[in-house]
Amino acid sequence: MNNEKQSQPLKGKVAIVTGVSRENGIGTSTCYRLAQAGADLFFTHYCPYDETDGEGIEEHWPAQLAAQLNEIGVRAAHMEADLRDEDLPKKLLEKAVEEIGVPSILVHNATFSVNTNCKDLTSELLDHHYEINNKGPVLLTQAFANLFEKTFQTEKEGSIVFLVSGGPDPNNLAYIATKGALKAITPPLATGLAPIGINVNAVDPGPTDTGWMDQETKEGLLPLFPKGRLGKADDAAKLIRFLVSPDASWVTGQVIHSDGGFLGR
Known part of the structure; x- marks a missing residue:
């Protein structure tokens, strides 16, 4: 077997990764892993969320990341993307095709999360979670699948690949509800898209130290990880790399917990 094909199983493929705004996030680690496997990358980011509700703004990071991916030896481009925009799937795919090529890999990493519990949950907050965590990804999936079927x-x-979540945290109600919907939609989407050659899977990475944890949170979560450490962004990225590779061609419709055996599910 060709050694290059073994070391770069994604060479010649184009991957879209959403929600790549921060250096230490799962989106960034995923871009690195896919680039190392040979894929060209088109990634999105949305600074207004990071500035107000997310983990802090890193406005220059997307350009820095694109340059680093170029140094690895792949092509990379990016755009700001608000998943609440109903025209986004068309605009995103047109831009990806123009800049890099027709994508055959789509990683849904972008998310919206604001702490909510049964007492302070509002209709507006629930709608906001739904628009970004469910409606946007599903409509982008539809547009991606249509383009894929037409092209390949x-x-x-x-x-x-969907990034999902779960667990009994009562203060994360809207986030867990909407991420749970992605878990539910994974098997029927996999069944529907299998005939055109698209695998659909979901990854639940559990609590991952991407910068949002303070020391108290880390100390509280650590005893729930039987492997003795917190989850890292690269833990999820390595699994995603496998799921989009030829080695996982027979894996579809699965919701996979890649959380080090986390006891707080």
Whole structure:
């Protein structure tokens, strides 16, 4: 077997990764892993969320990341994307095709999360979670699948991965509810898209130290990880790399916990 094909199983493929705004996030680690496997990258980010509700703004990071991916030896481009925009799927895919090429890999990493419990949950907050965590990804999935089917009529090796979540945290109600919906939609989407060659899977990475944890949170979570450490962004990225590779061509419709055996599910 060709050694380059073994070391770069995604060479010649184009991957879209959403929600790549921060250096230490899962989106960034995923871009690195896919680039090392040979994929060209088109990624999105949304600074207004990071500035107000997210983990802090890193406005220059997308350009820095694109340059680093170029140094790895792949092509990379990016755009700001608000998943609440109903025209986004069309605009995003047109931009990806123009800049890099037709994508065959889609990783749904972008998310919206604001602490909510049964007492302070509002209709507006629930709608906001739904628009970004459910409606936006599903409509982008539809547009991606339509483009894939039209373009790749013989080569049928596409892949979609959702980042999902769960657990009993009473202060994360809207986030867990909407991420749970992505878990539920994964098997029927996989069944529907299998005939055109697209695998659909979901990854639940558990609590991951991407910068949002303070020391108290880390100390509280650590005893719930039987492997003795907190989750890292690269833990999820390595699994995503596998799921979108030819080695996972027979894996579809699965919701996979990659959380080090986390006891707080």
